[in-house]
Amino acid sequence: MRLGSGIAPVIAMREAGLRVGLGVDGAASNDTQDILEAMRIGAYLQRAAHRRADLLGFAEMLAIAAGGAGEVLGLDSRTDGVVAGARSDLVLHRFERDYACLPVRDPGATLLTCASSRTVDTVLVAGEAVVRDGRSARLSEAFLVDVLSQ
Known part of the structure; x- marks a missing residue:
């Protein structure tokens, strides 16, 4: 979106059997490096492009961000990704x-639509x-602010 390159045809790619992954890139090309934001934007772009609010819910976006990204990187889905024993x-x-997350009716939907770094506890x-x-x-806030402000 930042480069105005268009919207990836994710739904068509998945229907064609292609492996689709989602991740955050380095600071040079990703403003926040926030996987929840990438998942949210990814889902919303597909919903807007296809004019369907029921596309790519939390489970599907997590599968794309975790398992799908692992498959694209050549990781073994039986031992890596979001699977028991991994x-x-x-x-x-x-x-x-973050009061925008309340009330929580569906934790997955809340993670996809509202959560952010503000809600991270541990x-x-x-x-x-x-x-x-x-x-x-590991690092003090003063140190982080100093290093990141340079």
Whole structure:
């Protein structure tokens, strides 16, 4: 969208049996590097292009962002991605941190349509908490602000 390149024909690609993945690119070409935002925009673009609000709900977008991206990268879907027994990192959200997420009727729909970095409480990477209570457990905020402001 940023480059005005058009909308990928995701629905047609999936119907044709093509593997479709979604991810966030580096800071040079992605403003926020926020996978939830990428999932939301991806779903909304397809809905707008096809004039159908029932396209690409949370489960489908998660499959594209996790499993689909893994397939495109050549990862084994039996051991990688969002499947029982797979290696994984974990992000815990607290929806009450953003009133736009309330009330929560469907947690998946809430993640897709409302959640953002504001709702992140804890992030575990390889079993280590790298974010606790919404703050980096490794680096101070002052350090991050200083480094990112340069």
